[in-house]
Amino acid sequence: MLGYAVRRLLGAIPTLFLIITFSFFLMRVAPGGPFDRERTLEAKVLENLNRVFHLDKPVWEQYLYYLGNLARGDLGPSFIYRDFSVQQLLGNGLPVSIQLGGTALLIALLIGSLLGTIAALRQNSWIDYSVIATATFGITVPNFVVAPLLSLIFGVWLSLLPAGGWNSPESMVLPVITLALPQIAIIARLIRGSTIEALRSDHVRTARAYGLPTRMVVVVHALRAACLPVISYLGPAAAALLTGSVVVETIFGLPGIGRYFVQGALNRDYTLVMGTVIIIAVFVVIFNLIVDLLYAALDPRVRYD
Amino acid sequence: MQQENSERIFDIRGIRVTFETPDGAVEAVRGVDMHVNAGETVAVVGESGSGKSQIMMAAMGLLASNGAVSGSARYRGQELIGMPRSKLNKVRGAKVTMIFQEPMTSLDPLYTIERQICEPIRVHGGLSGAAARRRALELLKLVHIPDPERRLKSYPHELSGGQRQRVMIAMALANDPDLLIADEPTTALDVTIQAEILGLLAELQKKLGMAILFITHDLGIVEAFADRVYVMQKGLVVETGTTADIFQRPAEAYTKMLLAAEPEGHKPPVGDDKPILLDADGVSVTFSMKGGLFSGGGFEIKAVQNVGLRLRAGQTIGIVGESGSGKSTLGRALLQLLPSEGRVVYQGTPIQGFDRGAMRPYRRNLQMVFQDPYGSLSPRMTVGEIITEGLLVHEPSLSGREREQRAMQALKEVGLDPGMRNRFPHEFSGGQRQRIAIARAVVLKPTVIVLDEPTSALDRSVQKQIITLLRDIQENYNLSFIFISHDLAVVKALADYAIVMRSGQVVEEGPTGEVFDNPRSDYTKDLMEAAFNLKQVLSRQAAARAG
Numbered sequence: 001m002l003g004y005a006v007r008r009l010l011g012a013i014p015t016l017f018l019i020i021t022f023s024f025f026l027m028r029v030a031p032g033g034p035f036d037r038e039r040t041l042e043a044k045v046l047e048n049l050n051r052v053f054h055l056d057k058p059v060w061e062q063y064l065y066y067l068g069n070l071a072r073g074d075l076g077p078s079f080i081y082r083d084f085s086v087q088q089l090l091g092n093g094l095p096v097s098i099q100l101g102g103t104a105l106l107i108a109l110l111i112g113s114l115l116g117t118i119a120a121l122r123q124n125s126w127i128d129y130s131v132i133a134t135a136t137f138g139i140t141v142p143n144f145v146v147a148p149l150l151s152l153i154f155g156v157w158l159s160l161l162p163a164g165g166w167n168s169p170e171s172m173v174l175p176v177i178t179l180a181l182p183q184i185a186i187i188a189r190l191i192r193g194s195t196i197e198a199l200r201s202d203h204v205r206t207a208r209a210y211g212l213p214t215r216m217v218v219v220v221h222a223l224r225a226a227c228l229p230v231i232s233y234l235g236p237a238a239a240a241l242l243t244g245s246v247v248v249e250t251i252f253g254l255p256g257i258g259r260y261f262v263q264g265a266l267n268r269d270y271t272l273v274m275g276t277v278i279i280i281a282v283f284v285v286i287f288n289l290i291v292d293l294l295y296a297a298l299d300p301r302v303r304y305d
Numbered sequence: 306m307q308q309e310n311s312e313r314i315f316d317i318r319g320i321r322v323t324f325e326t327p328d329g330a331v332e333a334v335r336g337v338d339m340h341v342n343a344g345e346t347v348a349v350v351g352e353s354g355s356g357k358s359q360i361m362m363a364a365m366g367l368l369a370s371n372g373a374v375s376g377s378a379r380y381r382g383q384e385l386i387g388m389p390r391s392k393l394n395k396v397r398g399a400k401v402t403m404i405f406q407e408p409m410t411s412l413d414p415l416y417t418i419e420r421q422i423c424e425p426i427r428v429h430g431g432l433s434g435a436a437a438r439r440r441a442l443e444l445l446k447l448v449h450i451p452d453p454e455r456r457l458k459s460y461p462h463e464l465s466g467g468q469r470q471r472v473m474i475a476m477a478l479a480n481d482p483d484l485l486i487a488d489e490p491t492t493a494l495d496v497t498i499q500a501e502i503l504g505l506l507a508e509l510q511k512k513l514g515m516a517i518l519f520i521t522h523d524l525g526i527v528e529a530f531a532d533r534v535y536v537m538q539k540g541l542v543v544e545t546g547t548t549a550d551i552f553q554r555p556a557e558a559y560t561k562m563l564l565a566a567e568p569e570g571h572k573p574p575v576g577d578d579k580p581i582l583l584d585a586d587g588v589s590v591t592f593s594m595k596g597g598l599f600s601g602g603g604f605e606i607k608a609v610q611n612v613g614l615r616l617r618a619g620q621t622i623g624i625v626g627e628s629g630s631g632k633s634t635l636g637r638a639l640l641q642l643l644p645s646e647g648r649v650v651y652q653g654t655p656i657q658g659f660d661r662g663a664m665r666p667y668r669r670n671l672q673m674v675f676q677d678p679y680g681s682l683s684p685r686m687t688v689g690e691i692i693t694e695g696l697l698v699h700e701p702s703l704s705g706r707e708r709e710q711r712a713m714q715a716l717k718e719v720g721l722d723p724g725m726r727n728r729f730p731h732e733f734s735g736g737q738r739q740r741i742a743i744a745r746a747v748v749l750k751p752t753v754i755v756l757d758e759p760t761s762a763l764d765r766s767v768q769k770q771i772i773t774l775l776r777d778i779q780e781n782y783n784l785s786f787i788f789i790s791h792d793l794a795v796v797k798a799l800a801d802y803a804i805v806m807r808s809g810q811v812v813e814e815g816p817t818g819e820v821f822d823n824p825r826s827d828y829t830k831d832l833m834e835a836a837f838n839l840k841q842v843l844s845r846q847a848a849a850r851a852g
Contacts, residue, residue, distance in 0.1 A: 123370065202410035205367055210425040210476065211398030214390065220424075221413050300460040301414055 001296065004304035005289060012285040016278070023277045024066065027270050028059050034079035034268045053079060066274070075278070076271035080264075086275035093257035094279065096166065097244030100256060104176045105234075105241050108183030113230070115184070116191025117223065123196055131188060138185030147178045147251040164253040175252045179245060183237065187230055194226040201225070228299060235291035239283040243276075314483050314516060315341040315401070320376035320386075322359045322368065322540075333359045335540040336376070341484060341516050348519045348527040348548070350563070351537035352764040353735075357520050361486050365403065366393050380484070399429040402477035406489035408469035412461040418445075419457035422476050429480045444475035448505060466628075467498035471505065478509065485510075488520045495627035495791065496835040503530055503839070504846035511847075522764060524563060528552055529840035536560045566765040568772050568798035574816050575620045575801060580652075582753055582785050583616040583639065583671075588647035590631070590638045590809075608634040609645070610809045614787075616753065621779065621786040623800025623817065625793055625832075631809035632789045636755045639787065640671050651753075669699040672746035676758035678738030682730040689726035692716070692745045699749055715748040716741075718781075720774060736767035740774065747778055755787045760795050772798055793836040797821050805829050 035041060035049050050056045054065055069076055075086035119131035151174060155163025162171040198204060199222050207217045244258025257276060264272035296302045322334035334356040341347050351357040362368050364378035364385055378385045380401055385393060397403075405411040412421055422441040426432050432440060438457070445453035448471040461469055470490060477485050487506070491499035503526065510517055519531060527534055527548060534551045536544040536559065544557040555561045590609040609631040616622055626632040638645035641656055641664050649657045656667060675681040682691055692715055693708040703711070713723035719740040730738055739759055746754050756775070760768040772795060778784060790796050796803060796817070803820040805813045805828070813820060813829045824830045834842050 200369070202405060202407055203413040206403075206405065206411045206473075206476075207413070207424075208367055209365055209397055209403045210428075211394035211396070212424060212428055213394060216424075216428075220416075224415050225413075299415060300417075301462050 001293070001304060005293065008289050008292070009285075012289075015285065016281055019281045020067075020070070020274065020278060021063070023274060024063055024270075025059070027265075027268070027273055028062075030268065032268050034270060036268070053077070066271075070278075075275045078269055078272050080267045080269040080272070086271045089260060089272065090257055090275050090279060093244070093255055093260065096254060097249075097256035097258060098242050100172060100175055100179060100248070100254070101238075101241035101244065103172065104179035104183065105238055107176065108180045108187055109234075111180075112184040112187025113191050113227070116188040117195055117218075117226075119188065119192045120195035120199065120226075121218065128192075131192070135185035135188045138181050139189075141181075143178050143182065143245065144247045144251070146181060147174075147248055150174045150178060151251065164251070166254050171252075175248050175254060178248050178252075179241060183241070186233070186237075190230045190233055191226060194229045195222055198222040198225040224298065228295065231291055231294050231298070235287040236284065239280065239287045243280045243283055311342045311344065313340050314343050314381055315518070316377075316379045317360065317364065318377040318379075320360055320363060320374065320378060322356065322363045323373050324369070325371045325373070333372075333540055334363070337537075337540070337542050339535055339542065341518050343483065344510075344514050344516050346510065346517045346519060346530060346532045347535070348521060348531035348533070349535045349537060350521055350524060350527050352522055352563075352766065354539070355537040356540040357537045358488050361403070361488060361518070361520065365397050365401065365486070366390070395429070398425045399480040400482055401484045401486065402480070402482040403486045403488065404470065404473040404477050404490045406492050408466055408473055408490075408493065409461070411473060412469055414461055416460070417457065418459050418461070418464070418472050422457075422472065422479060425476060426479045440479065441475070444479055445472070447478065447509070448472075448475045450475075465498075466494050467501060470494065470498075470502050474502075474505065474509070478513065478515075481513065482515050484516045484518060486518045486520070489522070490519075491526065492521070492523070496793070497627065497831055499526075500835040500839060500842045500846075504843055506530075507843060507847060508850055524552075524567075524765075525837075525839050529843050536563065562766060566769050568765075568769060568794045570776075570798050571817065572621055572776075572799060572801040575617050577617075579617040579619060581615055581617055582652055583614070583787075584648075584650040585615075585639055586613040586648040588612045588635065588638050588645055588649065590634050590643065590645045608809050609638060611647070612804075612806070612809075612811055613647075614639075614804060614814075616785050616787060618752070618785055619779070619783050620802060621788055621800045623796035623803045624787065624789045624806060625791065625796050625803060626806035627791055627832075629808070630806040632791075632806050633757050634809075635806070636673070636757050636787060636789045640673060640755055642673070665698070669695065669749040670752045671755070672749060672751040672753070673755045673757065674739075674742050674746050674759050676761050678735050678742055678762060679730075681742055682738055684730055687727050687729055688716070688733075688741050691730070691741065692726070692748050695745065695749045711748055712744075715744040718747060718778060719744040720770075734767075736763050736771060739763060739771055743771075743774065743778070747782070750782070751784070753785045753787070755789070757789045758791065759788075761790065761792060768795065775799060793821070793833065805832070 033055065035046055041049070047056070054062055057065070066076065075090070077085050078089055081089060115131050115135070119128040122128050151163045154161045154174060161173050162168065165171050204217060204221050207221045244256035246258045246262045248254070249256045249258045257279065260272055261276045263269070264276060296304055317337060317339040320334055320337050321332065324331045324333055337360055339349070339360070349357045349360070359368070359372070363372070363374035366385070368374060374386055376386065380396055383396065385396065419438060419441055422444060423437040426437040426440050430437070441457060442453055445456055450456050450468060450471050456464070461472070464472065491502050494502060506517060507530065519526070521527060531548050534546065534548050535542050536551065536557070538559045544551065544555065544560045551560060552564065555564055588609060589607070589611055592606045592608055593604070612635055614622055624632045624635060634643070637643045639649055641649070641659050647657060648655065651667060651671065656664065659667070686694070689709065689712045692712045696703055696708050696711060712726055716723045716726060721737060721740050721744070730741065733741065742759070760771050763771065775786070776799070779786060786799070788796060788800050800817050803814065803817045804811055805820065807828055813824060813826045820829065821833060824833050
């Protein structure tokens with residue numbers, strides 16, 4: 001198992017390399033540059049800037065230079081946030097995003113699994129229907145609607161919670177709810193479906209036929225099988241949640257890294273975009289590995305060696 | 306045999322089972338009386354849809370959520386229908402236990418054998434962990450699982466089908482049951498394994514004295530195994546009596562029909578003067594599991610090793626063997642549906658190694674019919690579309706009208722109403738679907754059809770009709786068949802030449818009469834006896850235990 005994990009991580013290096021290469025050149029293909037403004041800079045200034053950031057060299061040279069720095073763990077300076085390196089920007093923002101995303105993920109898992117299981121056990125009852133209806137609602141309403149609504153109701157009208165900002169534990173509540181709601185909905189639906197299927201399976205029938213108490217039948221025999229599809233969903237979902245959300249960070253004014261992705265791209269802040277791409281790629285690789293290892297831990301039929 | 310006056314432990318009166326379906330209520334069981342005395346073996350026999358399993362599911366509180374039951378099912382005087390779940394849970398798994406058809410799926414794939422056997426022991430017997438484990442080990446020894454200590458730590462997928470069923474039996478015996486309900490427990494197993502499992506059940510019954518209620522569609526098992534029989538049809542018991550009575554003096558037409566539904570007849574061999582259509586030599590198929598970029602070497606499975614055959618016009622070669630013998634793989638390799646080595650010649654053209662494009666002109670002549678009449682027909686296409694799809698590729702010049710004509714003709718040939726060509730596969734029964742699959746092959750006017758277990762998913766009576774159909778179309782079109790099956794009775798009736806395969810190799814081959822009546826190899830002998838003379842196998846096993 002350990003050997004497998006190491007092999008997978010080694011296998012991720014070429015993947016990451018391809019992602020980095022592709023993104024690097026894709027960014028350069030996009031028209032415009034980091035120093036284009038409404039008012040064009042003086043030619044001399046622009047030249048100096050380009051020299052400082054090595055933009056006067058051919059693209060392949062810039063690429064090699066970037067790779068060289070990256071190999072030393074240097075993501076380079078931000079082109080737009082002049083006083084910061086990309087490491088500093090991401091290093092400040094990532095903990096915020098992870099805190100928000102991680103909390104939302106945990107809450108979504110707990111509530112989603114609970115709702116999904118209850119709905120499955122009471123299939124076709126009013127409980128089931130209301131869970132499904134709520135879940136469908138949760139999936140269809142986009143977060144740019146939920147976020148300002150929550151902010152308006154709880155922050156402005158009721159003044160119960162801060163409407164935005166990042167200064168107290170309370171300021172986490174609304175963003176976490178916004179992030180968690182659609183995940184609760186998705187997880188509840190997944191769990192409901194797989195639990196219903198598991199409850200119909202032959203081995204659950206065996207457990208019933210052998211007089212095991214219902215709680216044991218459900219928890220031991222049905223739910224363990226039912227959580228497998230949710231785990232495969234969790235890999236990419238966790239990577240997406242933990243790397244922050246542009247919408248939520250913008251609306252609540254949070255210093256996470258989600259917004260850098262969009263701002264970096266719009267400003268042609270080449271190094272910042274590359275930095276966020278690398279972070280997200282690394283998260284995806286890691287979480288997919290975790291999912292596969294979890295699978296093996298939960299399902300003895302899955303073996304890696 | 307048990308005496309008539311022995312105690313009645315399980316008594317079913319006027320039981321009815323109804324399922325709510327989108328098409329309205331379906332009555333699966335329509336008022337059945339049945340009983341089991343202490344220590345006796347009762348068989349409930351019937352074809353699929355007769356309701357034979359649902360009676361027991363209903364009695365044990367295991368009906369699907371859309372099912373409802375009325376009537377009475379008493380175990381030693383206690384009414385089980387409507388009994389509170391907590392009270393029912395004291396009976397089921399303890400005094401009345403069940404084993405099921407699919408030993409593969411009936412055990413939880415996520416837990417070890419030990420855990421699954423111990424669960425009912427601990428729940429019903431209140432044993433501690435260590436004591437339950439000792440009991441589990443004892444039980445595994447009782448059902449003759451080799452290396453029981455190690456097996457306790459195994460997961461179901463690490464066991465063979467026969468071993469899994471032994472584990473199920475061990476679970477069933479854990480709390481000294483009065484009654485063991487066995488629902489088609491050997492249907493998914495090979496015949497030699499079936500004989501072993503039935504022998505084990507007989508042995509355990511003798512040793513432990515529980516009654517067995519055996520649900521099956523297989524009359525061979527009933528004859529060899531049961532004291533008394535209930536024959537069911539469409540939710541009703543049509544006839545009941547001792548096994549000897551039912552087999553020697555069946556009263557009802559349906560029982561007579563079931564008894565006569567064993568495949569009959571034989572096919573005379575074709576002459577050596579008939580042209581050779583398919584000539585194969587040294588065919589081998591190896592499946593290799595490749596290693597990944599960093600994961601080192603893979604391993605190989607030799608599914609078929611060096612097999613040859615010669616199919617003449619009008620001939621039927623039967624390929625028999627148990628699961629994993631490589632018989633289906635061989636069939637696919639002959640038609641170049643998977644990569645293989647060796648030499649395959651079709652009517653003078655070496656087709657070995659042909660890719661899809663090169664094979665295309667030959668495909669219409671070399672057709673295939675598969676086992677699963679549910680999975681092999683696209684559910685979103687009408688029967689007419691399914692049948693004529695091949696014509697679009699192989700006879701593109703045909704007009705829509707001509708294609709339709711051909712479809713109607715093909716349907717007529719396989720005994721279906723041509724007016725049904727605009728319906729979808731799910732509207733047909735299993736036997737009808739297999740007819741559609743045959744029509745799809747026949748419409749192209751092929752010369753060779755490889756039939757891969759075409760009758761295995763069907764009831765015996767339906768099987769018989771399909772066999773008759775295959776005989777007729779073979780005669781009408783001078784077709785050659787390669788008939789792959791684990792069902793020896795069907796092969797005996799249809800094939801004039803038989804090849805017995807085991808572990809990818811040919812064990813024995815020859816004219817069907819010779820292979821079936823005078824098998825030379827020990828393996829073929831065992832196979833034939835387990836398939837055609839189960840009673841003798843079981844009584845020999847019993848004698849061996851006694852002696």
